Amino acid sequence: MFHRNPFFRHFAIVAVLLAVSLCASPPKAKGQGSSPSIDFFSGINFGFSDMHFERQYDVLLQLTPGFKFNFGNHWQLAGQAVVPIVNTYGEQYKYVQIGAFNISKEFRISKLHLKASAGVFDMYRYGVDLKAFLPLCGWFAFEGQMGYVGTMYFNETFHINKPNTFVWTVGGDIYLSQWNTQFRGTVGRYLYRDYGIEAEAMRHFNHTTVSVYGHWSNEYGLDGGFRIVIALPPYHRKHRAVNFRLASNYQMSYSVMYKVYSNRMYHTDPEENIRHGWFSRDLLQWGSHTMEPDFIITEKKKKNETP
C-alpha cells in the first residue's frame, strides 16, 4: 500500500538514490575535503522591490550568520539563520528563520560528480536533494538536480508540512574559457509545482559574475532579469581548524516582472551561487573553477612545525 502513496513513492526514489550515492566509493579527497575544520561566517541579504506607489522601494535587510563544519572527505554539516534587520516587505519576513541546517556529501563516480544533501534548505524547505554534474569535455557539461521537500517555517508558531513536492531540473552548460563566459539552459519542475525552462548567460570577471537570464513557467509566464555575484574579501585567507570570516559572496538578482513563484528552486548550501556552482573547486575543475581562484587559502602553520 505504501507504493501507492505519492509521498512514500517519491521519498523512496530519492532515498534510494541518496543511499546508492553515499555508499559509492569516494575518491581520495584533497584540499577542502582533507582536514576537518569549522567556519563561522555572516553575510547579508539585501532586497528592494518597487511594488507600492506610496513608497520609493520596499526594503528587506537580513543578517545571515551561519557555519560550515567540514569533517573530512567532503562531508559537510551546514547551518544558517536568517535574522531580519529592516523589513518593509511584510509580516511574513519579520521572524527569524532557518536558512539551512543540513548534511551533505560530495563525491565522484568516474566523470560524474554528485552531491547529496538532507536536512533544512532555504526557501523554507526541508527534505532530501541530489545534484549531478557530468562534464563531457572542457566546454560542455550536463547537469541535473532532484529533490523531495516539504515546507517548514516560523510564523508566531512553528509550522511544518510533510514532504509533498518532487522537484527536478536537467540541463546543459557551455563554458567558453577564452571569454570566461558560461551559458546554462535547464528545464524542470520547480518548487511551486510549475514546469518551466530557463536560460542564463554568465560573464565571469575577477571576483564578480554578472548574468542575464530569462525563464518561462507554465503557471506564471515569462520573466527575466539579471544576477550579480561578488566574492567578498579578504581574498587571502589562512585556514585554521576554527575560522571566522565574512560570507564568501554577496549576491543579488533583479526580476523584471517580479514573479516570485516562477521557476524557483531552493539552495542546499548557505553560500551557494551561480559563480562557484554546486561543487567544491578541488573536486570539480570545470567552468569558473578553471579561472584564478577567488580565495587563496594557506594552511596555518603549527608552532612546532618547521617550514
Place this chain on the structure above:
Amino acid sequence: MKHHNINIIAALMLLWLLPQTGKSQQYTGISGLVHVPSGEMNHEGDAFIGAHFLNKAMTPDTGFIYPGDGKKYHTFDYYISLTPFSWLEMSYVCTERIYRKDAQGHVLNWSKDRYASVKIRPLKEGKYHPAITIGGNDVLTTGYLPGHTDVQLYFCNFYVAATKHFTFGGNELGVTLCYRYYLRGYNSKWNGIVGGITFRPAFFPQGRLIAEYTGNEFILGTDMLLWQHLRLQASLKDFKHFYGGICLQFNLLGKKYTY
C-alpha cells in the same frame, strides 16, 4: 539668471583643472558624448553605478509632465551598466517620475520609468576607418506581454554611430557622426543626423571637452574621473540648462586605464 549661468560655466572650467577622463553618454550609463551616442566603447569589464540630473529641457515632452498642473519638471535617473566584452555594453536605467503632489504642490510620491540600453560595436576603429556602433536606449518593454497594456518607451531610440579620432602633436580630436531615430513622435526633434566633436589635449590626456548637436540644440560639456572611481559629467544645453551626473566606476577585470 546670467550670474547663475556664469557660475555654472566657471564650475565647468574649475572641474577641468582636476584629473579627468571619460567617454560617456552618461545619463544612460552607456558610452557616448552627452546626449549623442558615439562609436566609442567603454573598456571591457567596466561597470558603472550612477545617477544623473535630467533638466526638464532635455526630458521627453510626454511622460514627464505632471498631469495635475500640466508642467514639465526636473528629474533624475540612476543606473547600472556593464561592458562584458569590448564589443558589447548594456545598462539598466530608472528615471523618476512625479506620481503625486499635495495641495501646496509638494511632491508626495515618485514613481519610476525603467528601461534597458544596449550597444554593439561591429567595427573597431582602424587607421583609416572609424569605429561603428549600433544600439538603442529603452529597447524593451513589458507592455507587449499578455495582460499588460502600458507601452511607454518614453526614451526609445535606435542609432548607428561612427567615431574617428585624429591625433596631432599628442592632442586627440574625436569626430562623431550618428543617425538616430526616436520611436515616439514627441521626441522627433532629436531624430536624424546628429554628432559632435571631442578634444583631448596632449598636456592633459585624461581630459575631454565635448561639443555636440543633438538635432535640436547645442550642448557643451565635459567628463571627469576622480580617484579612479568617481566619475562626473557636467554640461550645458544652449549655454543655459545644466545637465549632469555622478557615478562610481570599477573595472571588474582589475585593469587600470589612463582614459
